[in-house]
Amino acid sequence: MERVRVTEGKTSFFAPVQDKNTQFPPGSAPIFYNPRMEANRDATVLFLSAVRPSEYLDAMGATGVRGLRVANETGTHTTINDIDPAAAAEIRANVKDLGLDAEVTCQDANALMSSRRFDCVDLDPFGTPAPFTDSGCRSARRFLCITATDTAPLCGAHLKAGMRRYWARPMNTEYHGEVGLRVLLGFAARQMIKYDRGIKPLFCFAHEHFIRLHLRVVPRVSAAEEARSRIGYILQCPHCFYRAEQAGMFPERRTCPRCGEVLSPVGPLWLGAINDPDLLEEMEARLPTMGLGTAAYLGRLLPLLRAELPTSSFYDYHRVAKRMRTSPPAMDVMLQRVQEAGYAATRTHYVGTGVKTGAPLEVVEAAVRGDVPDKRS
């Protein structure tokens, strides 16, 4: 197996050469390494440098890059696991090469997480984390980090797969990236609260083909109750941009006040904040000292997340404008118009044309047209 030395952040390690054109016989595919996930790993290194767990499990290590980086760049005591013996051997070689004091295990992650607890557990599987989330919830003492790359099922493009994996009904709306993140977050919350422990989302975002959650686990019934109260639905009109949030286990039957259509429930999903602004501020302050390869991206992401309103959906105002057969104004103008009408409005990290606001759709449309009514007058 041809290996190359790769550097991410402040860590150099060996990774097999990945050649998409080579056909490998079953069981002999090279150990997985995807350089496009560097932003995901950088985000975690930065997050862990701020929250400082006492120990960290990289439950699906592959080359071990994530755990290697956590150990090397944050000084956290780390266990790196992979079910594949070839991957475990590669991880051991990388741990030795870096001179790290990290544990390497070769087990089914579900078996490992069912038998041991770790202060911070990190799930980074191929595709869906659904088969690992329950044991991850049982194993995680204070922090649980989850990557999902099955964005098509989560966002509603592969509806049946999404329903099977997450027992939720996503919808391919113009805010589908946010639906995917909130469906995953709602699923993680439901997996956790049955153990009378709550979750608090600390740093969650969607980027390119993945969703990444960094969660605080709170071991109290009251926290589980608080998390339960955050689970609900977006009731979306199938014909217009109208939507409403609804908390609770069961979706209500409501009709669209604009077109009279029965609203489609999207969920169950997480309603409310997905980030802790104070923690994001601390991470922003640390960012320049961390030597991260994707610092420029994270430097744009963190303030966006910090400012984002905790509404569970956003309006793509270019699509609203298209439906109105008019040209959209510039984003700054759009936000200013909604704000001048008396409502908070912010950008969103999901798409450049997304506006988060609690303003009614009529105000969003008026802001697109440029004739906003002033709520205060």
Ligand SMILES: C[S@@+](CC[C@H](N)C(=O)[O-])C[C@H]1O[C@@H](n2cnc3c(N)ncnc32)[C@H](O)[C@@H]1O
């Ligand atoms: C997406 S890769 C992990 C990538 C890695 N964390 C990184 O940042 O580059 C998924 C890994 O999970 C491993 N895996 C698959 N099923 C597993 C299981 N049940 N238990 C533990 N590891 C598993 C695979 O062998 C593969 O190396």
